[in-house]
Amino acid sequence: MSENSKNIAIVGSGLVGSLLSIYLQKLGHSVTVFDRRPDIRTIEFSGRSINLAMSNRGWKSLKEVGIEEEVKKLAIPLDKRAMHVNGKPMYFQKYGKEGEAIWSISRGVLNRRMIDLAEAEGAVFRFNEKVWDVNLPDAKIYTGESEKSEWKEYKYDLIFGCDGAFSRVRHKMQRRSRFNYSQNFINVGYKELTIPANDDGSHKLDKNSFHIWPRGSFMLIAMPNLDGSFTCTLFLPFEGEVSFENITSEKEAKVFFTTYFPNVMQDIENLTKDFFKNPTSAMVTMKCYPWTYWDKVALVGDSAHAIVPFYGQGMNAGFEDIYVLNRLIKKHKDKWDIIFKEYQEQRKPNADAIAELSYRNFIEMSSKTADPKFLLQKKIEKHFSKKYPEKWIPVYSRVTFSDSPYSEALAIGDEQEKIMKDIMEMSEIEKKWDSLEVENSILKALK
Amino acid sequence: MSENSKNIAIVGSGLVGSLLSIYLQKLGHSVTVFDRRPDIRTIEFSGRSINLAMSNRGWKSLKEVGIEEEVKKLAIPLDKRAMHVNGKPMYFQKYGKEGEAIWSISRGVLNRRMIDLAEAEGAVFRFNEKVWDVNLPDAKIYTGESEKSEWKEYKYDLIFGCDGAFSRVRHKMQRRSRFNYSQNFINVGYKELTIPANDDGSHKLDKNSFHIWPRGSFMLIAMPNLDGSFTCTLFLPFEGEVSFENITSEKEAKVFFTTYFPNVMQDIENLTKDFFKNPTSAMVTMKCYPWTYWDKVALVGDSAHAIVPFYGQGMNAGFEDIYVLNRLIKKHKDKWDIIFKEYQEQRKPNADAIAELSYRNFIEMSSKTADPKFLLQKKIEKHFSKKYPEKWIPVYSRVTFSDSPYSEALAIGDEQEKIMKDIMEMSEIEKKWDSLEVENSILKALK
Known part of the structure; x- marks a missing residue:
């Protein structure tokens, strides 16, 4: 180990946390990743995921540590939108130029693989260990069964908060004076639904398309999985005439799907079952600043800049954080105060921009497409x-x-x-x- | 006690908390006010206060419960600004029409009197009792020595969070999904300073004026107290050429005052002493929504809408919340769900407006006055x-x-x-x- 090698804690074993651990291990540091949840490789997925759309920035960040090809095996390229407009035959819209595509990946499938890859690099994962408090100046973290139980103290050289939109690490930074913070929820929620594969394992809809059923104030999307199924996401207002609030029985759900999505009728039993099995989730734009605490603590990914999913850039933006951080580490070596300062100064305007673009896409989709x-x-x-x-x-x-x-x-x-x-x-x-x-x-x- | 009488907890014994307790006692409810701090009547003031400028909305709210005259005894009317522009003789700017004035009151003096008045109405104050958690659906609060100590549980019918910009009650609401929240600090801080009275107890500057020394990116203001002194506030950037960061010694402080505020030279010893005795405070605009939890919990005053002090409306806006709440209670009697719903719907746009106006006044003062x-x-x-x-x-x-x-x-x-x-x-x-x-x-x- 080099003299610059650090003992580093990452809070959160999601996509950003596990990719960051790969980068840091490759740089010669010792990484321990904490997660309050169990190992995602040992449990069923949550039923609250939107499939990921990996695009240029994501691939670039994976390529830098040599795992692009490995991950591509889990992904399906989508080179076009398939538009299911009511009263019209389905039609396609190409995304970009020849060869340009976004790639559909199941969040759960990718997360499992990333943790495998991180462990192979030597990162240590501590699952089911809940971080409740962080001592920022001393880079200490405190874990335990509950907020009021006995806590265990760990001391590190550096801590990275990769613990998502409701980050505990940020929560601690937020209590400091002069920490700017905002969380704004939109009035639309989402629910994960599934269109299963055909009996022969093939996809029921064109598998190289991002399927969209735009319906004005709400919409359904579907993205393919390797197993022939599609992960669908229903975006629907929480309240109002057509809303989650107003679909409370199986009968109402069936009427809803039949009325608005006639070409998914064949899967109505499954969609209705999922509708009541899976939770309704909220979407938030979260902004904050600063993202770092001296040379001790930094926020990366959603914990620093959670965005609404309508541009498909949440994960890509988080991965690009890591890419930029890595460049700065290579440039400034052990000067973590400078690394963290430049990191937040470079990334903050870009995080704000993709937040704005994502929010505008939501407005565009819900009010302008007609x-x-x-x-x-x-x-x-x-x-x-x-x-x-x-x-x-x-x-x-x-x-x-x-x-x-x-x-x-x-x-x-x-x-x-x-x-x-x-x-x-x-x-x-x-x-x-x-x-x-x-x-x-x-x-x-x-x- | 009427059948509608409620057992009510107010968290925070500041100006808003104590006025609200007076209103609620007069409506026939039983109020207990919790405060983590000691009784302000028994201790010295904090040294971090800007004098209050009571104006129409504040007086109206005091009058409604018959304490306007009592409070007026503590206040000095200011019918004009006294402008101390460098290189010019001091000049006056009238605030409004004949008879229109804002009233200078020391926060500490007012707060002490308000608690006296609230106790006289039967409100019970529990000082030095720290609220750490709130059970929103059951209207329970939990107090104790520290976050991790043994807690005491109290059950109420209703809870009001009047615990200021860093409200613990709101903190609990903030963890719920779909709670919108933002805190934005400005890059200017402030410090309380004092110009003492003349030896004969008279004021050193015109006592019926709001004194302003505008200096572009920074400024000094002074407001009179009954005892002949002036409470001054220095607004100064945290960082930059002329900034708090760059005044670190008595010598630097003296140079600063001599250079920029020659006509307060006579008090330079006192200003310099205060400069290092008193803390530098930050200023924040805090917005959130919703302000209430069903028929159980409501935020009132700064806990719902903290604003920067450049319009002198923070307390006035908080008092007006109470005035509006009282009207709604009288209108809807025991229907607290409707009272709380109408309260937040009526007040939110007004709170946002005064936040915006106050922020614009800051921009105006710091960049446009020249x-x-x-x-x-x-x-x-x-x-x-x-x-x-x-x-x-x-x-x-x-x-x-x-x-x-x-x-x-x-x-x-x-x-x-x-x-x-x-x-x-x-x-x-x-x-x-x-x-x-x-x-x-x-x-x-x-x-």
Whole structure:
């Protein structure tokens, strides 16, 4: 072990915690990962997961420690959306250019594999051990059966809080003066549902598509799993006319699925069963700052920046945190105060940007997808982008298929939006949307 | 006792907690007030207080329970600002119309009196008793020496959290799903300082003025006390060129006061002593929602909506919460679920509005008071308002001298700002600022 080797605690054995442990072990540190939950490899999954969409930033971070190929075996590439619009035949929307795709992975399947890989690197996992308190200046953690039981004290050189949106480590930082913090829930909840495989193990829907049933204030999505099943997520308001609050019996659930999702009728028994078996979960945007405590403690992933899932970037953003952290560790060696300072300064604007983009996608999906003007705008953008791919990279592509900073994607997206606002105000835009006049106006505005 | 009489716990014996206990006792309930601190009547004040500026909303709330006159004995009316601008002789700015004033009261002096008045109404105070946990559905509170010590359980019908910006009661509500919360600190801190009375007990500065020494990124204010002293507050950035971070010795403090506040030189020994004796405090805007838990628990005052002090409305807003709550209790009698629902729905937009106005005043004070364009705009507004007092009520007057909703003051203020933006863009506005042309433009815009 080198003289710079540290004794490090990671709180949380989720995706970010386990990937970070791999990185830190490879750097020569000794990592212990604490988790209040049992080993996910020994239990059933929670029934509250949305399938993951691994994209560029995620793969880049896995590749850096040589586990990209290993993880790709668990993933299915989706190169398009499959749109199930009521009253229309299903149609496809390509995500990006040839060869660009997002990859569907079951959270549970990936988490299990990541823990295997981390253990293979020498990380030690302590499951079922609940962290209740953290001494920030001394990098000590306290675990025990309950908040009021006898506690065990552990002393480390560094602590990383990878314990998610409701992080206990952050909770402790939050009590300090001048710690900025916000949590904002949206009024829509979600529930995991399943469409099982065909009897022969094949997928019931096109397996290389991200399936969406947009229904205005609510929607259903489905992402494929390796075993032929689809993990579906129903996004639905908590309260209101069509809402979780108003679906309380099997009969009401069946009416709901039959009315709004006729082409999943064949699986209605299963969907209804899942509807009452699985919990309804809330979605939150959580922001905070600072993310670090001197050279002792740092938050990584959701514990620092939980976002709503409508851009599929939660895990990707967390993995990119680790990628950036690793670069800084290599640059500054043992100077953890500088590493942590630069880490939070670099990542905070990007975390805020992807939070904003994710929230906007939620608004877009719930209120704009039925607006003909919005759809026309998107059509014009696509038309132009196809003709001038270098001049107009859609925000979605910047976020998903590049690793340019999220904050840049947001800023350029805002510029594009401003240009399109003027374009949409051109007289008779509906008729001349694909005209040279419109094209030239965009070109001029881009200068 | 009537059949509707409730056994009520209030957490926090500050201004809001003690006034609420008076209201509730008068309504026939039995109130116990818990406070983790000792009885403020038995100890010295904290040295971290900004003097209070009681204005219309505060007085209205005291009058409703007949203690306005009693409290007025502790207060000094301030009908103007006394501006101490470097390089200029001191000058006055009237606050409002004839007879309009804000009232300076020492927080400690007021708090002591309020507890006396509350005890006289029959409220029971339990000082030095720390609340660590709250059972929301059962309205139970748990107190003890420390978080991990043996706890005592108390059962009530209702609990009110009046325990300030870092409320323990809210802390418990915050752990529930779908609880929105934010805390944002500003980069400026404050410190309490004192200018003592003259030897004969008289005030060293005009006693009916709110004294301000604006200095761009920082400022000093002074408010009179009955004993001839002034409680001063120094607002100064935590970091940066001129900042708390950079004043670490008596010598540096003396240079600071001599350089920037030459007309308080006579008190430099005292200011310097206070500077190192008193703590530097942070300022936070705290928002949350919901404010209530069914018919069991409600947050009142800073625990629901802490704001930065630059509008002097923190206490006034908290007292107005109580005034509104009282109206709703009288209207809905024993229906606490309806009372709490209407209370939070009515007060939340107003709390958000005064938070925004207070934050804007901070920005205005720190960055705009030296901007000639901003000063010209204020001059035009004042000129117009004097001529058309019914058509242009300044936001400050709506907030301070009326009880129309804060949210209305904010909305009308935004309208006025929009009008003035156009006015300021008129050519040669510097020359014709008091012309009929400008006047007519405003009149037209107001239609």
